[in-house]
């Protein structure tokens with residue numbers, strides 16, 4: 001595995017070490033020994049989302065303390081424009097965002113630390129993602145940000161074609177938002 005640090009501290013793109021042969025290929029999609037190097041906690045939940053149409057947007061989501069979580073996300077079919085926003089109080093990159101393209105072809109994944117909001121838009125029809133989480137789903141601690149929040153000014157490659165009612169109606173940020181204390 002090769003770890004590539006992105007512009008938000010603690011966010012890491014993971015490039016797998018693919019061993020190819022005449023049968024196809026093989027790579028380790030998870031290895032706790034390797035993930036210890038970037039302080040990933042034990043996985044307690046795995047989720048899978050499939051998205052029929054190109055332009056489907058999910059996010060931006062996070063869980064509030066004490067149920068904040070790390071996520072490890074990989075696209076196993078198709079491709080997505082994956083976005084993460086730093087919500088950590090006192091972080092030098094507070095309210096900054098960055099993105100990575102995750103694709104089945106690249107076989108890359110992204111490690112997102114606690115205190116981030118996360119979302120994506122699909123770049124191809126039938127895009128599927130697998131997420132590993134380090135905290136259980138706690139709907140009463142779920143929170144969201146608007147994908148088109150003016151303060152964040154996120155660049156999306158296309159307008160969303162499909163988005164849930166919940167994601168369309170997340171609150172917009174104001175100066176009162178001081179960040180998440182972990």
Ligand SMILES: Cc1cn([C@H]2C[C@H](O)[C@@H](COP(=O)(O)OP(=O)(O)O[C@H]3O[C@@H](C)C(=O)[C@@H](O)[C@H]3O)O2)c(=O)[nH]c1=O
Pocket residue numbers: 047049058059060061062071118119120131137164
């Ligand atoms: C996230 C989640 C949802 N659900 C349920 C709630 C709802 O009925 C249905 C779909 O949930 P959502 O609409 O929240 O699914 P979705 O919008 O795909 O939520 C995901 O979005 C991306 C961007 C993330 O980062 C993930 O952590 C997760 O929040 O599944 C669970 O049962 N367990 C879970 O862990």
